[in-house]
Amino acid sequence: MTTTAPTDASKQLSSNFSTFLTLLTTQLKNQDPTSPMDSSTFTQQLVMYSQVEQQIDTNTNLQTLITQGTSNAANMTTGYLGKKISITNGNSSLTGGTANWTYNLANAATGTTLTITDSSGKAVYTAAGETTAGNHTFTWNGKDTNGNQLNDGAYKLSVAATDPSGGAVTTAVASAGVVTQIDMTGSAPKLIVGNMEVDLGDVAAIAN
Numbered sequence: 001m002t003t004t005a006p007t008d009a010s011k012q013l014s015s016n017f018s019t020f021l022t023l024l025t026t027q028l029k030n031q032d033p034t035s036p037m038d039s040s041t042f043t044q045q046l047v048m049y050s051q052v053e054q055q056i057d058t059n060t061n062l063q064t065l066i067t068q069g070t071s072n073a074a075n076m077t078t079g080y081l082g083k084k085i086s087i088t089n090g091n092s093s094l095t096g097g098t099a100n101w102t103y104n105l106a107n108a109a110t111g112t113t114l115t116i117t118d119s120s121g122k123a124v125y126t127a128a129g130e131t132t133a134g135n136h137t138f139t140w141n142g143k144d145t146n147g148n149q150l151n152d153g154a155y156k157l158s159v160a161a162t163d164p165s166g167g168a169v170t171t172a173v174a175s176a177g178v179v180t181q182i183d184m185t186g187s188a189p190k191l192i193v194g195n196m197e198v199d200l201g202d203v204a205a206i207a208n
Contacts, residue, residue, distance in 0.1 A: 077189040077200065080179045086205040090156045092175035093194025097142040097149065101157045106170035108133045109161035116140060117156045124150060129159060154196030174204065
């Protein structure tokens with residue numbers, strides 16, 4: 001992460017301030033003793049330069065803190081490499097034509113619908129799910145509703161279920177995978193599991 005902008009701003013401020021002082025000194029030397037110049041304008045300009053300098057220093061300090069924070073986050077995420085994690089955002093990686101999820105129904109349902117969407121949010125597959133309360137596993141072969149094989153990548157499973165009274169049943173979806181890489185190119189590190197990126201906030205558990 002670069003701090004070029006604050007450094008350049010400091011150099012420009014220093015150059016402008018030196019020029020201002022030179023002009024001020026010249027004007028003071030050549031002012032009419034019987035009609036001295038009003039000093040309030042110079043005072044205001046001096047205050048303005050001081051405020052700008054303080055702002056540049058503040059920006060530089062913030063830049064340093066951001067750099068340190070990014071470095072600390074990077075060090076922390078390297079501990080995830082090779083670990084199996086549970087992911088709670090509904091996403092799973094379709095790898096080699098297979099993706100796996102676990103979903104939970106808080107209560108027994110009269111009907112359950114499983115919907116898989118691609119990275120653009122388009123529904124590509126729909127099927128009926130289990131209706132008994134508790135955890136259920138679901139393995140998808142990567143084919144859409146028309147039987148076409150889809151490309152490997154990140155896909156999301158959504159589960160909708162209704163109870164005997166017609167109300168919605170509380171559901172939860174999770175997947176798991178091994179972290180093989182850490183992506184440091186963005187503003188925050190991301191974990192790579194199969195063919196998808198995972199935010200740290202979506203990690204529910206870690207196992208060896």
